[in-house]
Each structure stands twice: as structure tokens, then as C-alpha cells.
Amino acid sequence: MDNSFGHLLRVTTFGESHGPAVGCVVDGCPPRLPLPIDAIQRELDRRRPGQSRIVTQRKEADTVEILSGVLDGQTLGTPIAMLVRNTDQRSHDYAAVETAYRPSHADYTYDAKFGIRAIAGGGRASARETIGRVAAGAVARAILGAAVELVAWVDEVEDLVATVDGGSVTVDDVERNIVRCPDEAAAAAMLARIEAARKDGDSLGGTIRCVARGVPAGLGAPVFDKLDAELAKAMLSLPAVKGFEIGSGFAGARMRGSTHNDAFVKEDGRIRTRTNHSGGVQGGISNGETIAIRVAFKPTATIMRPQETVDRDGNAVTLAPKGRHDPCVLPRAVPIVEAMVALVLADHLLRQRAIGG
Amino acid sequence: MDNSFGHLLRVTTFGESHGPAVGCVVDGCPPRLPLPIDAIQRELDRRRPGQSRIVTQRKEADTVEILSGVLDGQTLGTPIAMLVRNTDQRSHDYAAVETAYRPSHADYTYDAKFGIRAIAGGGRASARETIGRVAAGAVARAILGAAVELVAWVDEVEDLVATVDGGSVTVDDVERNIVRCPDEAAAAAMLARIEAARKDGDSLGGTIRCVARGVPAGLGAPVFDKLDAELAKAMLSLPAVKGFEIGSGFAGARMRGSTHNDAFVKEDGRIRTRTNHSGGVQGGISNGETIAIRVAFKPTATIMRPQETVDRDGNAVTLAPKGRHDPCVLPRAVPIVEAMVALVLADHLLRQRAIGG
Amino acid sequence: MDNSFGHLLRVTTFGESHGPAVGCVVDGCPPRLPLPIDAIQRELDRRRPGQSRIVTQRKEADTVEILSGVLDGQTLGTPIAMLVRNTDQRSHDYAAVETAYRPSHADYTYDAKFGIRAIAGGGRASARETIGRVAAGAVARAILGAAVELVAWVDEVEDLVATVDGGSVTVDDVERNIVRCPDEAAAAAMLARIEAARKDGDSLGGTIRCVARGVPAGLGAPVFDKLDAELAKAMLSLPAVKGFEIGSGFAGARMRGSTHNDAFVKEDGRIRTRTNHSGGVQGGISNGETIAIRVAFKPTATIMRPQETVDRDGNAVTLAPKGRHDPCVLPRAVPIVEAMVALVLADHLLRQRAIGG
């Protein structure tokens, strides 16, 4: 269960960073949907290491193989298993880590939980685990169809803030630069900042925004499985995420009801809201407006500086910088955020169909 | 499933605001735990309407009845069903609402989802649903035991920010005033602000912080069911919540790795971290440090002012203020936040036991 | 989880025999279905103690109260909680049992599992638990609608075997006598046998058959959640059940493929099978033919004879006969079997809708 997500559309990921492979099984996908392997590979390419000079230079083609559930580019309604082989494992890079706990990594907590861990490459805690999520997200998109438009982008790097219109921004806008920030001026500044941080052996955090346009009203659930609750879980389940907001978020906490309330109006023959402080979800259920979330990522834990820490026995040790890493994970996290949002929405679309919606 | 939460410790809530009753069934509670009904009632009293002059004046004793699963104050290991009767339903207050959609309430989305709704009192979307959560939270506390100390408090009301030491604050500190803010000076200002807003017919939002001290290292899961992911879902599943942070949260997104990383040290014979930007969770698993979260609540949607909206057919209508409400939900939300955190932790405690932890 | 059943239509039952109440919560029921309380009560009356001279004489009206999820006889799409108070508890009857383990009851295994148990009335192991199932079954029937016709009946009592045409038998036929066997001659013999056994202080077992007619083709799942697998679980989850068959069952194991295979034919414009050894399910999925199952019930464990056993400490004791019981549980089990079949079918109907079926 720990490694599965979703109720009707259910993805299970597997794999360690330096094991033979990573991948996923997606269960519950309806039959007879077109699912070209290119659509999956395209998303994986967006999260691939080595795609640009600001991301980790680990060499992985991340070529996906579909093992089951798809025939002649169409889903069968049976589990879709997808596999990506790990090829560029430099396990020797991790020798020093063997006994030392890297600060703000999962080394210590894995030991606390399991009493054993695959040390090389961070094992299961590696960002390579998200390959399975991205592949599964492509399945979710096939379920959602073209009417639902998902766009995520890097909104902040450190204190650099982009200005982006969530109502109109497109994936093409986002893909125009390697930072994945559709505000070109901000993107340039972010790029410079990331490169400077890398040279400095340091790392940066930031925020990603994601919008979902065209989501029909009625998705979600009234109580525990609120659409925003599931989105929050989806986001916090990603490595390095420390915060989540929907709609007005924390800023909304400082507004008054008379200003915050989204007045209903009739527009173009359907009921809409004049403002969207709700972020497209009210009472846990989509209202047909743009779903708008914001996600905080901490700075990458791996830095190219010596760090003080302890080993398994509690002895103080100094950890020498080693290995490959992203000085700022946000550019590669964009397709992962979209994939998780797609999984939540597709699951709830199926759930809504089940009760006749 | 929509109305259930937890994997091994599983609570299902039921009930509409103006139906006969609200309550819950808690499945998966281990046997032979002391569970005095007083412990449950005490938590319910903390969230009860009418408990102070700044909360809704709906008259409900909210007396809990245990229907099953407990014998002579001890759990049996069988489902614990708990019931609270609704008594003070003024359904006539809701006549005007019948066709009009209250802004930023769940009226419209329930109709979009279900095509039917219990209009009086907000039906299932009422905060009365949280009675079942608070009762279930008392069961979760019995599982966690005295070693785990949970304290939530009102940290901000609008732009008034309290100064509280999360390392030492106690529930008694919190309960000292009706705002449930342990910073007495801030509490006084918040109280004044809330009363002013009420007189003004308006409503306020704010933030709640919650800490869990004494949580053993090793709780949580590496991937989707990360401890922080489950906490995020738990919080966003609460009415009016728009944001969630753990540890450094959104502020952490502006820090650098060299500053944000929590160095490991050995203290008092055990491995600890010097700082706690991680908020007690690393890689989705507790590390034994204080778990620290922050939750944003929007201002109450119900305000005592006329509001423009539309009815079911899209006709513009003006909604006259009516009904009872909390001008600021935060003081009553404190025990609810604690209950949800308790449910997440207790579930993961049982899950960890299953794998031998 | 232990006390829940179903994936999209999910029932959780609660309650001990001599606790305050028994009941259930049904989550996942679609909205806007007519659900008159009479339909629920009628099914409960069929399983009620004291309904005839051959069943236990415990005096319970078993009047159901709907606590939530239904408004003006229509489902809301929210959890339907239903409650039946226990009224005729004679706990003193159970004093002797307190330390002695009744043979072939759950006394010993509850102690082994929980280290505690509600002794009076068998606690959670009492057949009163099935009240929640029967109430939930009435909800399931509302989902299935009139097109699906469920009929269960007593087919064997000890070695008395009825002759019944599963293709045409109706619930009215079944309800015509208190044994619930639609073969009147067999019913008379069974009645005499049951009364003789009761006078003899002994108990009887037998088999129940159940057919579901009008189930659309396509319900079920290919692998673990096969429709017949779920039916088997549903049946074995009932007290006293020791065996399950679908279609040809154990007799089919002695047939050859050339005889057992159900040839497909076109009839009345649709594809059917000439024979139905499959029992309406092929590869785990319904084929549109009559679903036909058979369930074995052991003789009631409670008998009116002294029995040798041991107490909690292993000391040999003789258990004196005491309490009220059914000398043969089958007549009252008929509506319970139907309820469980309805729950399985309704759950899979919703699941099939989710994938577009």
C-alpha cells in the first residue's frame, strides 16, 4: 500500500536507484483508450537527467518498455506495467555514504524504519522513483482526454518570482526554456542564479505552480477524499516538497470573508465564480473553474560542500562532497507535478462515473 | 471510501448537520486499551458550539454515545461506533438557501456532484461532520499513548501573529483562553479582532500550528504514503483549509541547501538533528524530532452581510444574512487538527508494528 | 478494514450482541436512488429472531433507524448509517460461559486474537452482526434495481434435499413457509426434522442455494477480484459457512471438458450458453446467464446438551446447556445470503460503470 496511489486508477511504483530497474504498474485504466508509447516517452524525456546543463549529468536514456496492458497502442483494461532500466549507476560514489548519514536525506530515517537500506544512489528514496509516476501520469492523461489541460511551471527560484497568467499559459510556453519558467525574463535570472549556486557548491529551492483547466464540476469527495486533500497528498509525496496551497492558500488566511468569498455568476450559459480564491475546489469538489495549486520545494539536500554529520554509530564525521545532483530540482519536477495532478484527477473522474456523474 | 481515512486504523464518519445524528466507526483499534468515555467527551467539548462567546451559538451538548467496541472502558479490538445526536436544528434558517448557492460554500459543488443535497445546515458539508473525527482522534490518542504529546494552537488570526515555543507549549497553555492561542498578548488582540469582525458582519481566517513531540523515528513510508503527505491530506480534508506546510515550508523554498540541511549530531545517546527544518520528517519518515506543521484556514464563508449569487437555475439573487456561525473557525479547529494528526500517527504506528518496527 | 466489505460500495458493520446496538455504515451509494425505510425493515424482518417457532426466541423487534445519507426516502450520495438497538439481552445466561470455551464457537479464537472479548451473547461473533449486512443489502438492491432478481432458499437440511427450479423460483415461493424452502413437500419434512432435532437438544446443518437472474454480462474482474471469488468470500464470511460452490461446483470436478463446456449459441438476438455449468461467471466475469451458487452451513454450535470443554486455563469443565438458539440457522440465513450477494453485485456494477461499461 505504501507504494500505491489512487483508488480506482491505482499506480504502484517500484525500484531502487541503483537496482536493475524502476517502473510502475497502473491498474484500473479503462479499456480502448489510445496510449501511444511516444506519449509516455515524451513525459519521461521531460524529467530525464542530462537533458540540460542545469540538471544532474547522470547518463540515463530512461527508455520506457510497456510490459502489459496495451495492445497495438490501445489499453486493454488490464494492468499496464512499465519498465525503465537503470544503466548509469556509479555505486562507488556512494562508498563514503555507507556509514555516514547525509543531512536532510532519508538515510537515517530508512535505517530507523527498515534497519536496512540500498545505499547506492539513495535506493528507493532517489528521485528515480518518480519515473514510475511520470509514466503513470501519461496513462492518467489518456483518461482525462484533451479537454483537461494541465500546465505546471517553475514560479519561484529562491526569491526570484515569475509573473505568469495561469489562465492562458501553455506547456509550450513552459518548455521554451530549460528552467521551465514561462516568464522569459524571470527564467533568465533564475538560470543565472542556478548556475551561480552550482558553482558555489550550493543548492536552491523554489515553488512550482500548476493549473488544471477544463476539469468538469463534480469531481472530488465531500470528506476525507476531498480533491484538494488528494492533491495535497500527491504533492507532499514528492521528494523535497515542504508546502502546498490551493487557490488563495496562506494569503487567503489574511483575507476577510467579504473579500475572499467567490460570488457566483452566470456566464455563457453556465454557473461560474467571479473570482477564484477557492482554486477551483469548494467543499472538496471541483466547481469547473481552473484548479490552481502551488508547491514549495526545499533546496536540494545534496550539496558540493563538506558537511558535518554522524555515522550509523553516532560518531561525528565530515562528509566530503561527491556524486551528481541537481543544484535546483524544480525544472525537472515540473512534469512530475503534472503527472501527480493527472493521477488525482483521472482517479476522481472514474470515481464520479461510478456514481453516475 | 470517500468517507473513510486511514489504512490500519480506519475511521469512517457519517451524518448530516440537520439529520438525526453524526458519528463515526473506528476500525482497527488494538484490543485492551483503556478508552474512558470521558477522554472522548473532553475532546468533543473542545470543539463544541456555544463553548464561548466567539463561536457559533448553536445549542448542542454533543454528548457522545459509544455503541460498540468498548467494554468496561477497554477496547475490544472490534469496531468502535460513536454517536452524537443533533438536537438544535433550525432548518427554517435555511429556507432562503434552498435555491441560492451560498458563495464559497459547497452548495453548488454538491449539486454538481450528486444532483441532490441535504440543504439544511449545509448537510454533509457542515463542520458537524468533524465530530466523528474528534471522537476518532480520541481513540488514536489511546493508541499513541502518553509518550506522544500533541499540541495545536491558533498561531495567526488575520495578520496577528503569535510567538509560541513549539518545543515546550502545552495543551494547558492553549486552553487558557478562548482563542486557543498560548501567547496571551496575541490572544487578547485576536479576541478583539474576532469580536470586531463579528460586529462588522464579516469573518476572519488565520493559521494553526501543531506539534507532535515524542514520535518515534521510523513512522511513515518512503513513497506515496509519506508521513507528511498523509498529514497534508488530513489537513486539507478539513473544511476551510487552503494550505499546509511542514518544517520550513514555503520559507524553506527561499533557503539554500547549505543553510537548510539539518546536520546530524549525537545527543544524549541518540542521533538527532541540530536544526529541524525538516519538521520531524525526512524522506517521508519520522526522524524522532518534533513534527511541526502549519495550516492555513480561509475566512468563514458564512458572513452576516447580503451577498450576490445565483440560484440553481443561474438567476441572480441577493442572499440575506441568516443563521449562526463562527466569525473565525480557528479556536474550534484546534482540537480537530490535533485529532487528525493523531489519526495519521496512530495509523502509521500500527503499520510500523506490522513490519516489525 | 476487517469489518468492511466492498470496494466502491463499502459496508462497515459494528456492534456486539449485548452491547447497546448493532448496525452499519454504507459508503459509496450513488445519489438520488429511492430507498424507503420499509424496504430495509422488510429484509430485517426476514432475519429477525422470534419470527417463527423454529428460530431463536430472543425478543428483538430489530427496528432500523436511518441516521444519515437518506433524505425524504432518497439517497444523498453520502454515507448511510443504520442502527438497530439491542433490547433483549439476557447476559446472565452467559455467566457459565465466562471462563469456559464453547466448542466450535469463537470464544477461544477471540481470546487468542484479542486477549479480551465481550462474552455476553457471543459479542461480535454473534449472528446479530449480520443485521448490518442485511440493512446494507437493502441499499445494494436499490442500486441493482428491479432488473436483477435475487432468490435464495434452503435447499438441504441434513440429508433432506429439495427440488427447485432456479430459473423460475421467486422470493414469494420461498416465503411461503417458515423453513424458506420452496419445495413444499421437502419443506414439511425439513420442518419436522428441525423440530425433532430441537426436542433432541441437537442442531442441524444444510445448504442454501442462491440465484441472481438478470445480471448484465461484464461484471467482475479478471484476476483476484473475480466475481465468483468475491461471492465465495462473501459467503465464507457468514457465520457457520464451511463450503461454497458456483455452477457445477464439486460435481464439475468429476465431469469431462467435452461435457462440462458451455456451448455458446445465439438466442433471442443475444449470445447465450446452452448449458450453465459455469454458473453465470466465466473467467471471473458475469456472462449474462443466471448466477447460481450453493453454500454449506454446519450445524449450529449451540446445542442443548452438556458438552465437555476446557476453561481459559485449560481446566476440563462440562458446559451445561443454556441460552436461546436456532436449532438450524438456515431459514434465517436466507435473507443474509441474498444481502451479501446483492452487495457483491452492486459493488461490481459501480466498478463496471467506472470503466465505462
Next chain:
Amino acid sequence: MDNSFGHLLRVTTFGESHGPAVGCVVDGCPPRLPLPIDAIQRELDRRRPGQSRIVTQRKEADTVEILSGVLDGQTLGTPIAMLVRNTDQRSHDYAAVETAYRPSHADYTYDAKFGIRAIAGGGRASARETIGRVAAGAVARAILGAAVELVAWVDEVEDLVATVDGGSVTVDDVERNIVRCPDEAAAAAMLARIEAARKDGDSLGGTIRCVARGVPAGLGAPVFDKLDAELAKAMLSLPAVKGFEIGSGFAGARMRGSTHNDAFVKEDGRIRTRTNHSGGVQGGISNGETIAIRVAFKPTATIMRPQETVDRDGNAVTLAPKGRHDPCVLPRAVPIVEAMVALVLADHLLRQRAIGG
């Protein structure tokens, strides 16, 4: 969900008969258990095609690859993904089947459910799906440990019945002949019968018995997830299974309570039952006695004779015999039955640990 089984130990299988691969992901396995790949391969070899002259001659080595979750022969506590490539696919054998529905196969029902299917080799409905179960079963055995002894055997082929002592029979006894019947005389007769049936182009059914010795008392659950209910589901989820019994089974339905009840006695310092009509489970919970079940398999649907059927459009067609098959599936089903029993027991062992058992 359809393709997953278990609550804490959860296996998800994937794969079509003529797709690239079949396999499984096992989530929830505790860490630090020895899991040599040989132990997995050994079980797969027991179910492999081509292992003897009485099983299908499809040529598959069925060599397992562990993709994740195991390091240096030890489990990590993370998902264990296992893969077996399909190599000997003769899809041309299935050309005739493309439009014709094979009697008593899942062709028609897959079309009814999904509107699409992988025709070659039966796709997902192929017995190759059970490879994932057998591999997962080896993980379950690692959890159960050596104290729990599982033995299944072929008990009946058509009307030939073996005489076997379930209290002492071992896997070695079973593996002594290719029929997997430890009664050598019966095995010889069965072998002759199977070969005669094959020559006759026909197929045979039969029953398998399975015992689990050394299961601690206390496993299972009181209501829906009764241990016997889960075993019943596990068995009926296997291809070709039509019936399930535990303990006295259908024969028990003809016994009287005075005879059927298992008297408790103290033996060797622990509480036992004198007889075991309960089959090791009382009230859904194991009582420490040998768990004993019996499973009915119908004759293989594939026969080497022309069969009348219809095609997708309902046109009558005669299906010519073609393809490879087992004239009697029982010998190869033995390790599959054991695997499923192991999965049920291991899941409940973990569940019991969670509540402190």
C-alpha cells in the same frame, strides 16, 4: 485493485500470455528477511509448462528476474518487483479464435467487460498470470518462516480419490510423482487416466487439498476478512476453480452439532480440539489446529475436439482443436494453491502483529 490481493502484504500481478512479460509487485514485505532467488525459482519450476509429459508443452524456462526490493538476498522493505519474460508465443495458433468464442473460456466475458482483448494465448485470462502469484507466494513463505508448513496435493482426478494423511504429508511426498498425488497407487491410476483423456482429446477435473500446519492461533478477523473467507476468495480467484471447502465442508452440512462440535482439550500444555471439523478456523480466526481446505477444479476448457460455438457477431461456427494445453490442470495447480494460501496467511500474520498479537 482488480489485480491486487492482500491488505498489508499486497501483490499486484500483471501481464498477458503473449505480451512481453508477466510478473508481479509485492508491497508490504517486512525488511531484512532472507529471500534467495533460488527459493522463488524453485516454486516457479513447479508450475512451469513442459515439466512433464502430462502438462502443456509450451516451452518456457520461466526464469525470474528480481527488479527491486531485494539486495544481496535480503528484503529491503520496499516493493519487490519480479519479472518473467514470455518467449514461446505461438500467436498464429490463435488466429481461428480471433472471432470465435471458445466455450467456457473468458473470451466472451472479456469482450463483454472490456470491448477489447488480447486474443493470443488467452491474454490476461491465461494461466501464465499465476506466475506472478507463485513468485509472490515465495515472498509470503519467507514471511511465514519455517514454522508454518504448507502442503497441497492432488486429491482427486475425476472419480479417482487418493488417501492421504494431512497431518503428516510433506512436500517431498507430493513431489515424488508428476501427478503430485502422494498416494502412489492413486497417482498411478490418475496418471493413466490423464494420458487416456489426452489421447481422447478430452480433459479432466479434480480436487486439490491443502493443509497449513503450525499456523499460530489468532490469525484472521471476526467479520468480513475471516481467514476462511480470504482463503475462499484466494482459491476462487484461480482459473478453473468452482468450489471451496474448509474443514468438514459440504459433508459437515449433513452432520449434527453434537457430532460436529470440536471439543476443547488440553494437550501438551496448550488448548487444542479433539476433532478438527472446523478445519483450523473458528469464527474466522485460526485456532492453532491444522488449516485444511479442499478446492474443486473443473476440467480444462481447452479440448482437442471440434466444438460448436458462435463468433463475435453471434454466427454459429465450429471451432477446430488447436494449441497446447494441459489435459488436467491439477498437477501444475498444486504450487499455485500453496502460493495463494501463503499470501493469505502472511498478510494476516502482519495484520495480527499490527494489533500487538
